[in-house]
Amino acid sequence: MASEAPLSSRFFVLCDDKGGRHDTQFDKAEPVHRGEAPHCPRCGAPIGMLMWQPPYRVELEAHGQNLGDFAEGPGYDRLISERMAEAFQAEGLTGLLGFHPVDVVRVRGKRNGLGAGTVSRYLAVTACFGRAAVDEGRSRLSRNRPLTCPECRDPGVDAIHGFALEPGSWQGEDVFRPRGLQGRILVSARFASWVQRHALTNMRLIPTEEYLQP
Incomplete structure (x- = not known):
């Protein structure tokens, strides 16, 4: 991938920390x-994907x-804890939408005797679709068909070996889905610093230029 590392290093792909001490996932319960x-x-x-209602x-x-x-x-929705939601809104971060309280009906695979009634409150959020666009010339992507729409740039990818965003396309959101890779959630350096400062858990932040999808 080409130079201009200062631009690409400001952004990270947000993933969960599978296998970590706070590894938590969810399924939607009926009725969906x-x-x-x-x-x-x-x-x-x-x-x-279809919007959760x-x-x-x-x-x-x-x-x-x-x-x-x-x-x-499943889908584009994510859950965040109440303390994470409160800190996000209190510090004026942007890009998460929804903040719908969820009803936890069951906890599977629990190791500490947690039941649904003892779980902290979670909220359902989605990341906004941002204006930031993947820079095809400075990224290492293998797409399964040519780009045809200059707006969404949405053909799927077979492999990713690092990518960058077009200079000037980002409009300041702290959490967003970029044009050209809408299936990924990107976050700003401010978000990364905020996660560390609040010791928020079950998140991996991978610099975009180091992100791999074989």
């Missing part, structure tokens, strides 16, 4: 209602020693 998927405003192609009911999977502040599950 879904709305329409988001579509590109220019070409009309779907750029995301209320009621927001989940089953947690606790694979670590304690439940984490962040949890991945």
Whole structure:
């Protein structure tokens, strides 16, 4: 990948910390209602999965020693703990949408005797679709078909060996899905510093230039 490391190093891919001490995932519990998927405003192609609609009911999977502040599950939705949500809003970070309280109906794989009634409150959020665009010339991507829409740039990828964003395309969101890689959640350096300062758990932040998808 080409130079201009100062730009690319400001952004990280947000992943959960599978196998870590706070490894937490979730499944949506019935009844699961879904709305329409988001579509590109220019070409009309779907750029995301069907939107989760209320009621927001989940089953947690606790694979670590304690439940984490962040949890991945099916679709584009993520769960964050109440303390993470409060800190995010109090410090004026941007890019997360929703903040819908969820009903935890079950905790599977629990190691500390946690039941649904003793679990801290979680909220369902989604990352916004940002204006930041993947820089095809400075990224190492193997796409499964050529780009056809200059807006969504949405063909899937077979492999990623690091990527960068087009200079000037980012509009300041702390959490966002970039054009050209809508299936990934990116975060700013400010978000990365905030996670460390609050000791938030079950998150891995991988610099975009080091992100690998074989």
